[in-house]
Amino acid sequence: EIVLTQSPGTLSLSPGERATLSCRASQSVSSNYLGWLQQKPGQAPRLIIYGASSRATDIPDRFSGSGSGTDFTLTISRLEPEDFAVYYCQQYGSSKAFGGGTKVEIK
């Protein structure tokens, strides 16, 4: 069973700043099956990155994903007000797992 650990738990930043979120897996994950989801309060999760680095439909290019093996990163280049949310990494291969989430909050 793969365990995904996200850090930090909370990231306090101002609009316009850069956000860097980390996801570490307990064993190697195929990049094809690593994604990132965004969730705002009271809303369903929304896919933003799949295959470690591909943006989902209608996701702006300020969002980017990178990494391989056991270490993956989500970067938001310049935070917009609508980007403040909780972000989850996800492994969606034959076994499925979610990280515990990183909350990006307004400083």
Next chain:
Amino acid sequence: EMQLVESGGGLVQPGGSLRLSCAASGFTFSTYYMTWVRQAPGKGLEWVANINQDGSGKYYVGSVKGRFTISRDNAKNSLYLQVNSLRVEDTAVYYCARELPRFDLWGRGTLVTVSS
């Protein structure tokens, strides 16, 4: 517009049962794996179960095996989750999602509350 709409949640006593439904529209439902994910209040996401296109393959997280049953009716474009022997710790919002295998389309969820 592609859409998933869950229903069937509610308040139930420990040991009780519910049948959750997920109605799909705007895409060819029968060609996709489908999945259920849950989220306890204030907590993270937990994958619960998934089912292949024709319903012949079903997979579950260990904590629900023997209690939950996933099924689908492709003629009705619907996904189901029969939840039996409910426990307090099953309290959560239950989401259905489409698997590509990435989970690219989500419903808004239905709340299941298990309490006496």
